Amino acid sequence: xxxxxxxxFGTGSSMNIxxxxxxxxxxxxVAVIExxxxxxxxxxxxxxxxxxxxYPAELIQEIRRAKDFFINAxxxxxxxxxxxxRVQEDVDKESKMIEYSxxxxxxxxxxDKTSSFVxxxxxxxxxxxxxxxxxxxxxxxxxxxxxxxxxxxVGYITNKEFFYSLKKLPKSIVIIGGGYVSLELxxxxxxxxxxxxxxxxxxxxxxxxxxxxxxxxxxxLSKDIKFYLGYKAKEVRRSMGKxxxxxxxxxxxxxxxxxDEIMVATGxxxxxxxxxxxxxxxxxxxxxxxxxxxxxxxxxxxxxCGDAIGKYMFKHVANYESEIVYYNAFLNRRIPVDYHAVxxxxxxxxxxxxxxxxxxxxxxxxxxxxxEYKYExxxxxxxxxxxxxxVKVILDRDTYQIxxxxxxxxxxxxxxxxxxxxxxxxxxxxxMYRALHIHPAMNETVQRAFYNLxxx
Ligand SMILES: Cc1cc2nc3c(=O)[nH]c(=O)nc-3n(C[C@H](O)[C@H](O)[C@H](O)COP(=O)(O)OP(=O)(O)OC[C@H]3O[C@@H](n4cnc5c(N)ncnc54)[C@H](O)[C@@H]3O)c2cc1C
Numbered sequence: 001x002x003x004x005x006x007x008x009f010g011t012g013s014s015m016n017i018x019x020x021x022x023x024x025x026x027x028x029x030v031a032v033i034e035x036x037x038x039x040x041x042x043x044x045x046x047x048x049x050x051x052x053x054x055y056p057a058e059l060i061q062e063i064r065r066a067k068d069f070f071i072n073a074x075x076x077x078x079x080x081x082x083x084x085x086r087v088q089e090d091v092d093k094e095s096k097m098i099e100y101s102x103x104x105x106x107x108x109x110x111x112d113k114t115s116s117f118v119x120x121x122x123x124x125x126x127x128x129x130x131x132x133x134x135x136x137x138x139x140x141x142x143x144x145x146x147x148x149x150x151x152x153x154v155g156y157i158t159n160k161e162f163f164y165s166l167k168k169l170p171k172s173i174v175i176i177g178g179g180y181v182s183l184e185l186x187x188x189x190x191x192x193x194x195x196x197x198x199x200x201x202x203x204x205x206x207x208x209x210x211x212x213x214x215x216x217x218x219x220x221l222s223k224d225i226k227f228y229l230g231y232k233a234k235e236v237r238r239s240m241g242k243x244x245x246x247x248x249x250x251x252x253x254x255x256x257x258x259x260d261e262i263m264v265a266t267g268x269x270x271x272x273x274x275x276x277x278x279x280x281x282x283x284x285x286x287x288x289x290x291x292x293x294x295x296x297x298x299x300x301x302x303x304x305c306g307d308a309i310g311k312y313m314f315k316h317v318a319n320y321e322s323e324i325v326y327y328n329a330f331l332n333r334r335i336p337v338d339y340h341a342v343x344x345x346x347x348x349x350x351x352x353x354x355x356x357x358x359x360x361x362x363x364x365x366x367x368x369x370x371x372e373y374k375y376e377x378x379x380x381x382x383x384x385x386x387x388x389x390x391v392k393v394i395l396d397r398d399t400y401q402i403x404x405x406x407x408x409x410x411x412x413x414x415x416x417x418x419x420x421x422x423x424x425x426x427x428x429x430x431x432m433y434r435a436l437h438i439h440p441a442m443n444e445t446v447q448r449a450f451y452n453l454x455x456x
Contacts, residue, residue: 002109007031007123007132009115009274011098012040013306013318014138017326022107029107031130033123035114037092037164038099041140041307042315044091045163050181052087053188054347060191061349068385080169080192088163114271117278121301134301134329137276137289138322141268141307148176150236154243156262159185169194170261174245176233177266178205183221183348185263190224197257198225199247201232206346210359213352213408216388220349228255236262268313286310293336294328295321303329312342341402341423345413350389353412355420356404359394359456367397368456373449375409379440386410391449393419394456400429405449411442418446 006021008014011034021028037044066073102110113126122131143158145151157166159181169189175182178200190196198205204214205227218227231247238244242258270287277283282290282298288310291297297304303325306318320337327333343355362368375381375389389409395402405419422428429450437447 001122001129001131002031003131004029004031004109004133006134006136007033007130008136008138009033010040010136010138010140010306010308011038011102012042012138012140013315013322014136015040015098016319016322017136017330018108020326021330022105027107029109031109031111031125031132032102033111033113033115033125035112036160037095038102039091039095042318043098044095045160047315049087049091049163050159050184050188051347052090053083054184056083057188057191058349065385078192080189080194081167083192084166084169088166091163114273116273116275117281118275120279122279134303135279136325136329137274137281137297137302137304137308138306138318139271139274139289139304139308141310141313142271143264144267144269145264146176146233146266148233148236148245151233151262151264154236154238154262156236156243156264158264162263170259171195172259173197173261173263174199174243174257174259175263175265176245177264178202178207178227178229179265179267180206180346180348182263182265183217183346185265186225187221187348190221195259196225197228197259199228199231199233199245199255199257201230201247203230205229206352208358209346209352209354210392210406212390212392213354213406216390216408217346217348217350217352228257231255268307270308270310284310294334295325295337296328312339312344314342314344317342341420343416343420345416347413350409351407351412353407353416354405355416356402356423357394358404358406359392362394362403363456366403368403369395369397369400369453370456371395371449371451371453373445373452375442375445378442378444378448380442381445383440384410391415391445393446393449395429395450395453397455402428407446409445415443415446418443 005028008018063073111125115123115125118124172195175186175198178198186196230249233245233247235246243262245257248254272287280299289304289308291304291309305321305325307313324337327335341356345353371393373391375386391407393405402423407416432450437444
């Protein structure tokens with residue numbers, strides 16, 4: 001049996017750790033295991049390709065708005081298929097480069113099969129067994145497929161097929177699920193002429209966002225996407241060349257939503273095939289790996305980070321957690337993970353970004369102040385003729401500690417960064433009041449939200 005100093009599952013965030021280690025220790029023997037394209041979810045079927053489509057989709061929105069500025073612009077033709085193919089090719093090229101460097105590294109063995117624990121620190125990598133002194137479980141997540149009658153037989157795609165193999169956009173699509181993956185890919189498809197319908201069993205889309213953020217996104221996206229909210233997909237069948245999703249609401253009312261294709265975007269699930277329990281790593285009831293605050297699993301020498309632990313499934317969090325693993329597992333440090341200000345963004349139309357607590361949670365835990373400001377009440381917002389987009393901040397009433405924030409509108413993911421950075425300082429909101437803000441930039445909206453506080 002081949003023995004390694006380190007075995008790493010996954011070629012996403014685990015590579016942050018491996019590349020640092022390989023540089024530091026020139027004798028290290030490493031095994032890297034990956035059952036999909038090299039580079040991890042973010043590069044091959046997640047953040048990166050989806051944003052390569054989000055930008056042109058937003059460009060179409062901008063061209064549509066050009067008439068507000070007396071610009072007579074017309075989209076003469078759209079070729080979403082070529083765009084999608086280019087994105088797939090670009091990502092594939094990068095992934096192949098990563099795979100090549102892993103396969104040709106003198107101190108790395110690359111295993112490309114779904115691999116499982118067969119015993120203590122021992123893994124079957126497709127017919128042979130390997131042993132690791134330390135093991136990194138950065139197995140990520142995969143699409144959660146709900147048990148809907150007929151779904152498997154009729155066929156469907158997920159983000160993986162979308163980015164790996166879809167050659168042509170369908171004329172129409174039913175997306176099951178109304179979370180961020182659905183809204184990002186749905187928006188792209190709708191902008192490139194696909195008839196998009198979204199079936200969501202919860203009462204609203206992106207339910208983890210503030211109600212007013214959801215309402216604004218729903219209002220804007222409803223111009224191009226048809227939503228069936230509060231409808232749970234029960235059955236899928238095929239009729240007259242179409243795929244049909246039969247969905248029911250709580251009053252037993254049924255809708256039949258038709259499309260040429262079905263996409264399932266109902267959340268993420270853990271890779272149970274890894275069989276981590278065979279080595280004593282405990283998982284929660286859903287199969288997510290349990291770690292302590294130092295990212296250590298329940299088994300000595302085995303560490304985990306990223307989607308695999310089922311907490312904040314974002315690439316920037318996976319990267320941060322992999323840093324914590326690096327320090328604690330290999331540099332003998334004891335650094336606890338800190339989730340007090342985890343940000344995220346949804347790149348749909350409009351963009352949404354959030355950090356920390358939402359109003360409801362903050363109110364339960366603190367006396368709060370809420371600051372809100374609309375883009376349109378700043379000079380740049382007026383110049384851009386924006387309407388209803390906003391910045392919302394939530395502060396602790398006594399300490400002015402920033403508890404959370406939401407931004408909805410152009411560059412939300414950029415504007416919120418000012419607030420995120422302050423949440424990592426001692427001074428918190430104080431610096432926002434003192435810092436000169438460039439006039440007339442969109443960021444004035446952020447500062448003015450802090451000046452526009454009311455009791456929460
Ligand atoms: C469509 C989409 C869009 C997204 N957009 C964003 C975004 O804009 N911003 C953001 O922050 N996040 C985004 N995410 C989430 C982000 O991609 C993930 O949080 C992140 O990539 C997870 O990284 P990781 O290191 O945990 O796993 P990765 O290393 O990326 O994945 C683990 C790899 O291990 C493989 N594997 C698992 N089990 C085994 C096994 N037993 N044997 C062999 N191989 C195995 C998996 O197939 C996988 O390829 C998006 C996700 C999706 C699906």
